[in-house]
Amino acid sequence: MSSCGLDFGTSNTTLGSIIGDAPVLCALEPGHSTILSAIFYEVDGAVLIGRKAIDAYVEGAPGRLLRSLKSVLGTSLIDETTMVGRQRTGFRDIIAYYIGAVKRRAEQASGRELRNLVHGRPVHFVDNNPLADRKAEATLREIARSVGFDEVTFQFEPIAAALDYEREVTREEIALIADIGGGTSDFSIVRLSPERHLKADRKADILANDGVRIGGTDFDRQLSLGTVMPLFGFRSPMKRAGLDVPSGYFHDLATWANINRMYDPKVMIELRQVRHESKHPKLLDRLVRVLDEQRGHTLAMEVEAAKIALADAKTAAIPFEWVEPGLNVAIARPDLVRHTAQLAKRIGARIDLCLGQAQLAADGVDAVFLTGGSVRLAHVRKAITAALPAARVVEGDTFGAVGKGLTIEASRRYGPG
Structure with missing residues (x-):
């Protein structure tokens, strides 16, 4: 064993x-x-x-x-x-x-x-x-x-x-560990050294621990709501003045864990009624098609792929020809930053809390160790490293x-x- x-x-x-x-x-x-x-x-x-x-x-x-x-x-x-x-x-x-x-x-x-x-x-x-x-x-x-x-x-x-x-x-150093994953962003400030690595009990070396439930899937959701879901009726008006198409459908469709809820027959019945009352029914036709074909995850994967591409490229294109001929969306890196800036800011804010727990000034941290897929996003990295400008960045x-x-x-x- x-x-x-x-x-x-x-x-x-x-x-x-x-x-x-x-x-x-x-x-x-x-x-x-x-x-x-x-x-x-x-x-x-x-x-x-x-x-x-x-x-x-x-x-x-x-x-x-x-x-x-x-x-x-x-x-x-x-x-x-x-x-x-x-x-x-x-x-x-x-x-x-x-x-x-x-x-x-x-x-x-x-x-x-x-x-x-x-x-x-x-x-x-x-x-x-x-x-x-x-x-x-x-x-x-x-x-x-x-x-x-x-x-x-x-x-x-x-x-x-x-x-x-x-x-x-x-040699001995104090490091901030930033693990920015798909579902959460987690931080620890730890005292490290070759000698300490051999110790079984490391509780005394853990100076701070904190985290927030923000990760890559949250960036996917916000990018989707900002750039893709409007093509399917998000924030579009109903015929009745002062009302928009209910937003809950789009929030569920943009959230990985909730996508399958949208395939419920009751939801489809509701949506077809909403479509008749919408001022722009063609947008809702697109949404109904996605759900009829149970392709909600396809939308999410296309957005995720665009987000990943924007870590290296200035623009990313999402083809939606399978939904409607000629339907495409181009997303630029500033779009990603604009729609997810608050998420990056909230991630970076946890570092000050960690420093407070550890009773350290920013210059008391020797290195920032970055791991997790979302650290590849430039504005996320900047939010982390800007809080510790003197620290060495380790990939x-x-x-x-x-x-x-x-x-x-x-x-x-x-x-x-």
């Missing part, structure tokens, strides 16, 4: 174990140590996860796609069910299937039975709600045990990233640092084998 570290992320998941003396992430898909946090239920009962799940959906296979599974933790959705095929399935069972499949793949890749787990978790699953936060962790523990893990403990994701970074440290393994750190912690707690 063996210990392992699991980073179950909103967008991507990794699982690692110690090979020799080093943490190694298992190949969860051919050629990839990351697997997308996605699951697809085919109508014939087959279940796909990761990239195959996305491929099946994009290719038009009939079934139900779910992404951002982690985002339901700490919300009322975790105790609800959703239609999968001809029956309703609980979100707990959906997450359990996904984590169980990841465990089996990792065991096959590593040739080891994995029984002892250090599970990653954000600093806050839910902002300003300790009860919901504890419930989310308890739910993950129950799920992990239900799929075959005996011992299940937790470590904050930014602390795990710090353990991975510490392997490179050559982490974007999708692997947390998983490797959790694996290091698992080896310390349970032994490598």
